[in-house]
Amino acid sequence: MAWHTAAVTSPRTLDPAEDSRLVEACLAGEPRAWEALVRRHERLVHAVARSYRLSDADIGDVFQEVFAALVAGLPRLRESRALVRWLSSTTQRIARATALRQRREQALSTGVDEISGLTAGDPPVGADLERLEEQAMIRLGLASLAPRCQRLLEALYYEDPLPSYSEIAHRLGLPMGSIGPTRARCIERLRLALEGLFAGRRITGTQEPTFESGTGPPQGIRLGAFGEKPSHPVQEDRI
Amino acid sequence: MKRPPVGRRHLDVRTILDYLEDRIESNARRDVEEHLAGSCSRCRELLHEVGRLSSAMRSDRTPPVPSAIRERALEVFGVRAQTRTAPGLAWQVARLVFDSLVDPIPQAARRAIGDARWLRFAIDSDVLELEVEHETDHSMTIRGCVLASDPALHRIEVASGDDSWIAMADAEGRFSLEQVSTGEASITVHGPARLWRLPPLQL
Numbered sequence: 178m179a180w181h182t183a184a185v186t187s188p189r190t191l192d193p194a195e196d197s198r199l200v201e202a203c204l205a206g207e208p209r210a211w212e213a214l215v216r217r218h219e220r221l222v223h224a225v226a227r228s229y230r231l232s233d234a235d236i237g238d239v240f241q242e243v244f245a246a247l248v249a250g251l252p253r254l255r256e257s258r259a260l261v262r263w264l265s266s267t268t269q270r271i272a273r274a275t276a277l278r279q280r281r282e283q284a285l286s287t288g289v290d291e292i293s294g295l296t297a298g299d300p301p302v303g304a305d306l307e308r309l310e311e312q313a314m315i316r317l318g319l320a321s322l323a324p325r326c327q328r329l330l331e332a333l334y335y336e337d338p339l340p341s342y343s344e345i346a347h348r349l350g351l352p353m354g355s356i357g358p359t360r361a362r363c364i365e366r367l368r369l370a371l372e373g374l375f376a377g378r379r380i381t382g383t384q385e386p387t388f389e390s391g392t393g394p395p396q397g398i399r400l401g402a403f404g405e406k407p408s409h410p411v412q413e414d415r416i
Numbered sequence: 417m418k419r420p421p422v423g424r425r426h427l428d429v430r431t432i433l434d435y436l437e438d439r440i441e442s443n444a445r446r447d448v449e450e451h452l453a454g455s456c457s458r459c460r461e462l463l464h465e466v467g468r469l470s471s472a473m474r475s476d477r478t479p480p481v482p483s484a485i486r487e488r489a490l491e492v493f494g495v496r497a498q499t500r501t502a503p504g505l506a507w508q509v510a511r512l513v514f515d516s517l518v519d520p521i522p523q524a525a526r527r528a529i530g531d532a533r534w535l536r537f538a539i540d541s542d543v544l545e546l547e548v549e550h551e552t553d554h555s556m557t558i559r560g561c562v563l564a565s566d567p568a569l570h571r572i573e574v575a576s577g578d579d580s581w582i583a584m585a586d587a588e589g590r591f592s593l594e595q596v597s598t599g600e601a602s603i604t605v606h607g608p609a610r611l612w613r614l615p616p617l618q619l
Binding site: 194199201202203205208209211213215222223224236237241244245248308315323325330335350360361365368 | 428429430434469473477486491551552568569594595
């Protein structure tokens with residue numbers, strides 16, 4: 178039997194107390210609350226662990242170790258933001274230690290001439306924690322929206338390749354002309370649900386931009402920081 | 417639908433999304449940029465927020481977690497064990513006291529709830545209210561409220577077909593379950609002082 182966890186409170190807002198309630202239930206020994214808590218945050222832990230390019234078995238070990246540490250640390254972690262931050266940094270610490278241990282073991286079993294070659298060609302590993310935390314919080318916000326908004330935003334922003342508007346319209350039973358306005362309303366709701374998430378976290382390294390007409394998205398700001406165009410081409414269906 | 421030119425009015429989220437994704441005509445683009453280049457810090461801030469939000473979503477390609485890995489996290493809590501029930505508590509079947517499908521409902525209330533179905537169950541002075549709204553032919557949203565002492569300690573489980581859904585009530589007893597499969601549903605409520613079982617329902 179598959180269990181689905183649900184938004185605990187009003188589906189229209191991201192309730193900051195939801196994790197707190199799940200933690201309370203976990204502390205009371207409620208296993209399903211634990212499962213709900215794991216499902217809410219598992220992607221973040223998995224994504225940080227994967228960024229260290231560990232084997233599947235090692236990722237599993239890191240994953241388990243992080244959640245075992247969470248069981249012990251539950252009483253101190255009742256707020257979503259703190260929980261997300263703790264999970265990402267703990268996963269980073271454990272995954273990095275695992276990667277370093279692997280590298281040491283590899284070095285010990287390698288000839289002297291080959292040691293320098295172990296690291297020279299390897300691209301850097303590790304996660305952009307801030308980015309992953311932000312994405313994790315957005316997924317929590319998304320889960321608090323009405324189902325139709327969730328499905329629309331998932332199709333428009335998380336699917337790769339991006340489905341055409343006509344396909345989305347067919348899938349969601351929406352008139353094609355309503356996708357644009359509905360998307361805007363859903364984004365606005367998500368933005369409001371996440372209000373406070375970005376508070377005090379202004380984009381770094383940017384100055385007040387200046388705009389020249391017809392030059393496309395403002396060039397004074399790094400696209401990676403905001404306004405990044407989709408990596409896949411936007412479908413041509415107009416609304 | 418054609419929207420009026422930006423001019424001096426503030427940008428809305430739709431215009432900003434279209435601007436960021438190159439979905440607007442050059443004239444409209446110029447209007448947007450002129451507006452942003454002016455003294456409107458509010459719209460620049462909105463542009464930053466919306467852009468950052470859509471960028472974060474588009475760059476999020478984290479795959480789903482394999483179930484074998486999830487199992488390892490569940491093991492540390494001993495989730496495989498059966499659901500704990502408080503010692504000494506027995507299941508009680510709640511009594512259906514209202515069903516908008518069969519009971520008369522005032523016109524004004526009907527207008528307020530639309531097509532949703534209202535149900536109310538009771539055991540002694542404890543009450544469980546449900547509002548069932550069909551999203552499609554196959555899925556529905558169940559919102560509800562537990563009116564009992566310590567509402568936040570109540571867990572609501574709905575089993576339908578081969579699946580089950582679970583929600584924890586908030587401090588006011590409210591909860592919500594979305595995308596629940598329609599059909600015959602078995603609903604149970606686990607509270608600190610009482611275990612409820614509702615009569616089988618066709619939802």
